[in-house]
Amino acid sequence: MKHITILVPESASINGVEGPRLGFTEVNTYLQSKGEKPLFKVVFAGLKKTVKVSDGRYTITTDVLIHSIKKTDLIIIPALYGDLGKAVVANKKLIPWIVEQHKKGAEVASLCVGAFLLAATGLLKGKQCSTHWRATNDFRRLFPDVNLVVDKILTDEDGIYSSGGAYSSTNLILYLIEKYAGREIAIYCSKFFQLDIDRGCQSPFIMFNGQKEHDDDSVREIQNFIENNFAERIKVDRLAEMAALSRRNLERRFKKATANTVVEYIQRVKIEAAKKSLEGSRKSINEVMFDVGYSDTKAFRTVFKKITGLSPIQYRNKYTNIVTA
Helix, strand or coil: CEEEEEECCCCECHHHHHHHHHHHHHHHHHHHHCCCCCCEEEEEEECCCEEEECCCCEEEECCEEHHHCCCCCEEEECCECCCHHHHHHHCHHHHHHHHHHHHCCCEEEECHHHHHHHHHCCCCCCCEECCCHHHHHHHHHHCCCCEECCCECEEEECCEEEECCHHHHHHHHHHHHHHHHCHHHHHHHHHHCCCCCCCCECHHHCCCCCCCCCCCHHHHHHHHHHHHCCCCCCCHHHHHHHCCCCHHHHHHHHHHHHCCCHHHHHHHHHHHHHHHHHHHCCCCHHHHHHHCCCCCHHHHHHHHHHHHCCCHHHHHHHHCCCCCC
């Protein structure tokens, strides 16, 4: 029987704690309905017997205190709530125990912005990690040695797992259920909870908000220019001249400040504007394309799909807020 420890940190999200418990215990219920033995022992564990979560709206009673657990197979770190930097500090006493258990062979999975607590352990250094797209700027600032891949729903590297934002965490739970219990049971759980299985990308949900919490004023001016003039055909050499920098120096400073190349930033700003137009206007795809500064249909569709994971027409069909008679 695999021992699953769901941590209950201070400032945890109630969904991040209860969601994985429901998933793993449903596997046990399914197996027992077939006359088989349960596969998982699932416990809530924390530093205290009772922990207030979701901004104090709920209180969770833990099953055990972490230091009474000598060995576990999987640690789930739920999403945190509120100020993430403060939440990590409030839960710093969990970190040595997580590291110790990992050294003993435990796998560790973070859900959504639980990635901040996982990254604080140092176990993610040099590894891939996903989290909620809204937290990417803060995550990169606090943990520059982690390879953040926010477009992915989940990551799996050397027994360290992470998931994308909010309810996409359920895809990581399904992934772990399949790993431990097999494909058949994972499919059953996806049907029971009515979740799409094998969804690997959270790109369609990302709303681009350029990283401006840096100290490079020249780069910030270039960002503002791009955002105010996205309909133009913007060339990097022109931006370098505006900033009185060589192109190479601009590229280096821009990447350091924003985690994007200049071209990537231009593309993301244009595509974000295109997304909003597709959501809220009746303009044709070509009209939207011209409005955001593209003249090549193939190039526009290629960049759009690279960034969102969907074609422009697929995006419109999925997210339009225009009501037709």
